[in-house]
Every structure is written in structure tokens, then in C-alpha cells.
Amino acid sequence: MKKNIQSPRGTRDILPEEQKYWRYLTKNIQKNMDIFGCQRIETPIYEYAETYTRAIGKGTDIIDKEMFEVRRFSSITDTIAEEDAKTMVLRPEYTAGIVRAYVQNGMMNLPQPVKLWYSGPAFRYERPQAGRYRIHNQFGVEIIGDSDPIVDASIILLAFQTLSDIGLRDALKLEINSIGCPNCRAKMKKKIVEYFQGFLEDLCNDCNRRFVENPLRIFDCKESKCQKIIDSAPQLIDTLCDACKSHFKEVLENLDGLGIPYNLNPRLVRGLDYYSRTVFEIYYEKNQNENLAILAGGRYDGLIELFGGTPTPAVGWAGGMERIINILKSQEIEIPAEAMADVCLIHVGDKAKKLSLMLSAKLTNAGFKATNILGKESLKAQLRAANKMGAKTCLILGQRESIDKTVIFKDMDSGTQETVAQEKLVEFLQKRLAK
């Protein structure tokens, strides 16, 4: 027997039975993005690695161990030719690619700010876990060209409205913080390093590693012995410069004004290099994986410059679609029913089979959703299939009807049926299916 081929680790098939969730989610995202005035952008699924190393930063896990390299298949054995080529990688996230596109396409010449949204797959070579896949879908928004703190608040509002629309309103939790501008952060880092220097022996191994690689991340540690030390550490907010402080204050005031509850979390830092000032994460509290954010983002005022553009402020967020859909499933949130076919055509005999296909084409042209049942010949089997599909009405076409040029209309709920002339079928259905 041949060995079966499995889907690669950390990837999955999204089967028809799951599609209703995706359709529901996508529809609501699209709607909210439209209302907010965002325009969709699609960037390549892979970019030069530099796009991400520059933006996200070396020393982060995403760059150091989670990227998939892309190269020409035949050249796998052809290493010499490969040496000159620039390394390309599957996108681990969207922001960097979008900023690259903003600069490359001269979007600074469009009316500012440029409001963009996206949706699609991102790739990270991680150890698979609940809510964590090597191919996962993200949707998100990027507002480029406006430093006003009200924009920060407005995209958080957009996130809340989108998530509320899909039924998660009741348990959303917003964590927010400001990590300041590069100047603030340099100061902070110094202070923090000075502070933790004295506690290195009391901190866990991970924190000792963080101390060297990215001291700010010590604030993320969940170990209780580290928590105690963190609690009395200098707070990030106190270190902010006046400009950053008032920016953050205004963001919070705007959230207050919008009635969006938040938790000011001085320990929230986020791992990507490009963030500045506002950072936030949204959780769903009834989630089994409560420590997984379903949506996260922040400001990245320095990134456009990093890609060769003029200094341009920007802010955005990304949501994890698989994580949201897992919640929709586990919370048994009601998904509106899918549009179903109006009528199901059933045939008896070869001649009627051909005729019924032509009839369904005619009905489709007349604006009905008509479907044929294929792959089954007996009347009983076809009716069973129609029933399983949830068909409300059927049209039965047999030998008799082919000759008489009629068709039997059957209401599946009541079981009643009547004979209709094929010529008058369109009018008949218009009346019958009116409500």
C-alpha cells in the first residue's frame, strides 16, 4: 500500500463545513472596513527577507526562527546560482510589506492619511499549538500619514465594532500601553537595565536571557518570582517624554469618550521593533486560550522612514482569523444561515435529466437560484438528497412531464405538489417564492 500524504505540520484544510464561519467573518470585516473608509490592499505573499528584517528587527523570534524561505524549486540543488540571489521569504505578517508598498508606489502623494485594510494568509514556522498555525489568516488595518491620537482611538473603535458585529461584544478586553518614541525607549531601557541589574539572580532563566536580548520583554514574564520584581520596577509611562505622554493621554481620553473600556497595562511591550508610542492587544475573556490575543497592534511612526520614505506617522492592527473562528465555534455563536437554492430540480430518466439541466439554466437566467441533483438516478435518492440539502421546494421532471411539457412543483415542508406547465413556470415560481 502506498504511504498516505499528510498536510504539512501546522497547516490544515478549511473544509466546506467550516466555510460559513469564514464567510461570516469576512463579510463583517469587509463591511466595517468599508464604513471606516479603508481601501483594500493586497501585497505579495512573499517579499525580500530584508523587508521584514528591517522592520521587525533581528533578535525577534519572527526573524530569527520563524520565517519560511522561498526559492526556485529546481535550484535547490543549484547552490552556486542561488548565492547571488536575494533571499525571499513568505510574509510572517503584513505591516512591513504594506509600508514597503506605500513607499514604492508613492502613496505619500495620495490624500493623507492613507487608510488601508487587508486579509489573507501569513506564515510562521512555529511549533503548532492551539490557536497557532504555520499558515494562519490575518486581517488588519493600517492608517498611514496621521499622528493624531484620535486615529489611534478610532482604529481601536473599528476593532471593537468589527468584533462586536460578529458577536464577541460581551467579553472583549483591551490592554493598552505606550512604549514611547525611540528617545523615550532608550531612556527606559537604560533605567530598566539599571534596575534589573541588581536582581539578575532572582529572575528566571528566561528573564536573564531577555535581559541581554530585549530587556523590555522582562515585563511580559509570567513567573511569580519575576512578577514581584517587576511590580516595583520603574514604569514605562513615567519615563515618557512630554510629547509621548500627552499623545498617550489623548488616546486614553478619546477611548473614555467613546466608552471603550481598557486596562492600562504598564507591562505591555510587544515584540516587534517597529512599534512606537501606542501599543494594544484585545483578548476575548471567555476564550479557553485566554492568554492569546485575538487582535493586536500599535503605532509605528518610524517605519516609513526606515523604508526610505519621508518621516510619516502610522498606526494599525492585525487580527487572527483562526483564533476568532475558534471562539465563534466554541461559544456556539449563531451564524446567519447561508443563502440556499430556491428550487431543487429532480429528474427521472435520461431525457428528463438533460431537460432538467436546461430548465435550471433557464430559471437561473430568470433570477432564481436553481440547482440540479447530480450523481443520483432514482427519484427516492434525489429527494433524499434534496431533503438533506435543506431544499424548500423541488421541481420534479419525469417522462410524463417531458411529454406533457409540464413539471411537478413540490413544497418540501408541506409535501403538497401541483403540476405546472413549463411555459408558465417562471411566472408560477415568481408568485410561489415571493415570500
Added chain:
RNA sequence: GCGGCCAUAGUUUAGCGGCAAAACUGCAGGUUGUGGUCCUGCUGUCAGCGGUUCGACUCCGCUUGGUCGCCCCA
């Protein structure tokens, strides 16, 4: 990248060192042209590779995959 648990039909699960099962699903039928319930029948399985053994789905090892925790992250 590290650690724990796990792998039997499409799905959910029984089971035993010596015959591999159930339910649901799928397919067909229950006379001549009528679905949902019901009845009958059929299809289909021990993740892969090694080892121990007279004999392995069962015990052991490796690989692959899943799951949970860590790291990190949407």
C-alpha cells in the same frame, strides 16, 4: 528550539500478545415515479518504519502528525 500526553473506518470511540468492533456518516435497496422517521444490506480501519516475540493493532525504539505547556506571537 525544549518538555508532557496522544494516534484504531470519513467522524466519535470500544477492544485484545493469537478473528478488529460499534454508533454516526456515505452508498444501495425496502416492487411498477415521491424525501424527512423506520428497516435491510454494502463500502471502509489499527499513521509509517524498525525491534522484541512462534506470533504485535497491543510491548519497546525511531519517524511523521496532533494536543498541551515553555519560548514567542495574530
